[in-house]
Amino acid sequence: MLTLHTAPLLRVALDAEPAAGQAVLVSGDRVEAVAPLDVLTEAYPGVRVRRWAGTLGPALVHDGPLPPAPTPRERVHALFRRGVGAVVAAYLADPALRAAAARNDVAVVVDARSPTLLVGGRADLAVFGPDGDCLATVVAGRLVHRRA
Structure with a gap:
């Protein structure tokens, strides 16, 4: 569409x-x-x-730790409230956080651009x-x- x-x-x-x-x-x-x-x-x-x-x-591209929240999903959604669509890979080392980012189509980039x-x-x-x-x-x- x-x-x-x-x-x-x-x-x-x-x-x-x-x-x-x-x-x-x-x-x-x-x-x-x-x-x-x-x-x-x-x-x-x-x-x-x-x-x-x-x-x-x-x-935006987020280049830092994700905002604190009770769950990985909520941490990813906190980024959306800031206008973020991509995160530097180094800040998604936690498998649960990386999975939440992937489920929500967040782009994972090598470095901030x-x-x-x-x-x-x-x-x-x-x-x-x-x-x-x-x-x-x-x-x-x-x-x-x-x-x-």
């Missing part, structure tokens, strides 16, 4: 200037296109559109409000966190 994610501002990389009127088209767990919203809605009539408040961009939205790349997205709080997180094309 195709889903179009859009927000008032879109940033393709964490250090890139945000641009208005842009959107990300997601097909399954991949980014299908990053283009102006009007171009994508015209090219894909009837596509499901998720409109977010704030700034849309790549999900600056995430970028790339056509054909994993659809790991996050939306941040003006105060820096995470409003929504999409991991491998699946909405895993949405702030009420």
Whole structure:
């Protein structure tokens, strides 16, 4: 299923200037296109559109111990509330924690990298409000966190 994610501002990389009127088209767990919203809605009539408040961009890479919580699942979900879609492998040494990350499609990376939205790349997205709080997180094309 195709889903179009859009927000008032879109940033393709964490250090890139945000641009208005842009959107990300997601097909399954991949980014299908990053283009102006009007171009994508015209090219894909009837596509499901998720409109977010704030700034849309790549999900973050977590480079440190996971937040404390009673269970491995809750530790992973604490990352989603922060806009994280990937974790450095060194912090997933515990088999139960690694399994919880795998069940939730968290990307495991060798080292911290600056995430970028790339056509054909994993659809790991996050939306941040003006105060820096995470409003929504999409991991491998699946909405895993949405702030009420």
